[in-house]
Amino acid sequence: MANILILGGGFGGLIAAEKLASAFGSEHQITLVSKSRKFIFYPALVQVAFGKFKPGDISFDLRRKLTDLRVRFVQGEVIRINSESRSVSVGKEDYTVDISYDYLVIAFGRSLATEKIPGFFEHAHHLLDVDAALKFGKAVKDFRGGRIVVGMCPGALLPVPACETAFALARRFETEISEKKISITVVFPGTVREAFGGANIYGELEWAFAKYDIELVENFHVREISKDKISDDKGQAINHDLLMLIPPFQGQEMIKNLGIADESGFASVNKFMQIAELPQIYVVGDCTALAGPKLAHMAVRQAAVAAKNIASEIKGEQPDEVYHHEISTIIDQGGADSIYLQYGIWNDELYRLQEGTLWSWVKSIHDRYWQAVHF
Numbered sequence: 001m002a003n004i005l006i007l008g009g010g011f012g013g014l015i016a017a018e019k020l021a022s023a024f025g026s027e028h029q030i031t032l033v034s035k036s037r038k039f040i041f042y043p044a045l046v047q048v049a050f051g052k053f054k055p056g057d058i059s060f061d062l063r064r065k066l067t068d069l070r071v072r073f074v075q076g077e078v079i080r081i082n083s084e085s086r087s088v089s090v091g092k093e094d095y096t097v098d099i100s101y102d103y104l105v106i107a108f109g110r111s112l113a114t115e116k117i118p119g120f121f122e123h124a125h126h127l128l129d130v131d132a133a134l135k136f137g138k139a140v141k142d143f144r145g146g147r148i149v150v151g152m153c154p155g156a157l158l159p160v161p162a163c164e165t166a167f168a169l170a171r172r173f174e175t176e177i178s179e180k181k182i183s184i185t186v187v188f189p190g191t192v193r194e195a196f197g198g199a200n201i202y203g204e205l206e207w208a209f210a211k212y213d214i215e216l217v218e219n220f221h222v223r224e225i226s227k228d229k230i231s232d233d234k235g236q237a238i239n240h241d242l243l244m245l246i247p248p249f250q251g252q253e254m255i256k257n258l259g260i261a262d263e264s265g266f267a268s269v270n271k272f273m274q275i276a277e278l279p280q281i282y283v284v285g286d287c288t289a290l291a292g293p294k295l296a297h298m299a300v301r302q303a304a305v306a307a308k309n310i311a312s313e314i315k316g317e318q319p320d321e322v323y324h325h326e327i328s329t330i331i332d333q334g335g336a337d338s339i340y341l342q343y344g345i346w347n348d349e350l351y352r353l354q355e356g357t358l359w360s361w362v363k364s365i366h367d368r369y370w371q372a373v374h375f
């Protein structure tokens, strides 16, 4: 019997567990370790901030779900991965357990590096977890007038919620914007195209931002934040009365310790989602060093590839399922201008961009469908 250990209970970890459980049933031991007992559907956090969903609507109990799949769940924080002894140390409340593996799937997600931007902690909102989204939502509710700045810091690899927040604010404050009492500025560290992994989405987004009177600022490298302004490395500044920025992302120390990390701490993988030097270890999701933005559907597809290859290896076959790195995302404006983008980061011949109310519905139907299937 093989021991398959999955680290992380987000999109990557959950899908790897589902696929492996459906391939093997209880034939092999599958264990998932996660810090939290909850799965959180992050793409709905913008709607949580704007009061469309409550936190309970976008999360479910992982242990129950995994028990149904006959996957063992261990709640705890992974503190060490020892690739030589093929074991992982997990910190529980007041003790540590070592769990051994034959195959390992690392799906830790990313960490936030807010400390890289002086003043972020004191003066900026973000919405990358439930508490932060609720706090930002309250600040929006209490906001009476002035300039709202939203956007991304350098190293923030998530453009979709920055755009969706700008559109949600524009809808919320439509009257105040037309009366010039409130203005909205969206800031990107490079070009819009770079933020979307090279996809040519500029025209559509520029048009949509202009339509909602949202000012677009590209190539603004946020370096420092104070109570009322953000400054870049060229000495330029933008004033703000309310600020929501996606902070820089980084990988985890444990990935660095395995000697497989790029300079930001993300894991380098081959096309089978394996670490080339440590082929029993697969890495999926936001903690991989793949180019472009980090998105849930990528984590899901990578996890499916890793699970298929592990299943092949267990059967004594060579892994042959290959991952293709592409963006497929909907930027929801809640109306006629919502955008669906599909773009091959490794193959720019794959490029599809469509606009229309349909995509707003598709996003909400897709989110509900995902929740109905997995929650």
Ligand SMILES: Cc1cc2nc3c(=O)[nH]c(=O)nc-3n(C[C@H](O)[C@H](O)[C@H](O)COP(=O)(O)OP(=O)(O)OC[C@H]3O[C@@H](n4cnc5c(N)ncnc54)[C@H](O)[C@@H]3O)c2cc1C
Residues within 6 Å of the ligand: 007, 008, 009, 010, 011, 012, 013, 033, 034, 035, 036, 041, 042, 043, 044, 045, 046, 076, 077, 078, 079, 107, 108, 109, 110, 127, 128, 129, 158, 160, 161, 284, 285, 286, 287, 294, 295, 296, 297, 298, 299, 329, 330
């Ligand atoms: C506000 C917001 C909006 C988004 N919108 C979209 C969107 O519209 N479309 C889209 O495709 N994507 C979107 N995303 C991105 C998407 O949510 C991520 O790409 C996805 O969650 C990545 O999945 P993952 O499994 O790699 O990591 P996560 O989902 O972050 O899961 C990581 C897991 O690892 C666990 N973990 C971490 N460290 C440890 C440790 N040391 N020990 C034990 N467990 C650990 C965590 O508890 C968690 O369970 C959005 C994200 C946010 C925050």
